[in-house]
Amino acid sequence: MPSFREEIAPLTVERLRGLLRYDPATGIFASRERRGPQGVDTIAGSADKNGYVRVMVDRRRYLAHRLAWFYVTGAWPEHQIDHRDGDPRNNALANLRPATPAQNKWNTRRMRNNKSGFKGVCWDAQRQHWRADIRFAGRSYYLGRFDSASAAHTAYVAAANEKFGQFARAE
Secondary structure, eight states: OOOTTSOOOOOOHHHHHHHEEEETTTTEEEESSOBTTBOTTOBOOEEOTTSOEEEEETTEEEEHHHHHHHHHHSSOOSSEEEETTSOTTOOOGGGEEEEOHHHHHHTOOOOTTOSSSSTTEEEETTTTEEEEEEEETTEEEEEEEESSHHHHHHHHHHHHHHHHGGGOOOO
16 A cells, blocks of 8 residues: 555556446446445445545545546546536536536536526616526626516527537536
8 A cells, every 4th residue: 555645546447447336327326345344245335414425445535426537438527527407516427527617517506595596687776677687608698688587588498509509508
């Protein structure tokens, strides 16, 4: 075992597959061998405070969705891995896709402090109407003022589908 100061060799796909089993249908990693008090086929990893599953391999923590991609493809993702459904605990292969940082951001849910209940919609107190805006490529685009929050949201959804394509998230 390397000393505390020694460099740990980069994780290889062969080492990962030797230590853990990954089920692409469920997204769950399980141990292949007994390690300490945990036995064979024990579920590996736990969710962090943001809901992302982290798995310890060779004294280093990895995000499970990145490990899953590495396990299946044999290559680390170039950028980020996006959860299609927005659930960071769902690491099923069908729920994962490579994404640029911008694409990953497009697929986020509405902010918790959003008072309108709709992504991309806010109340314009000065004009007494609902306002719809969208951010794309570093710019904010004004989509209009509307009598109802749902009408403003409809405008946001149309713009998101046009600009973000498969990464558009309306909620």
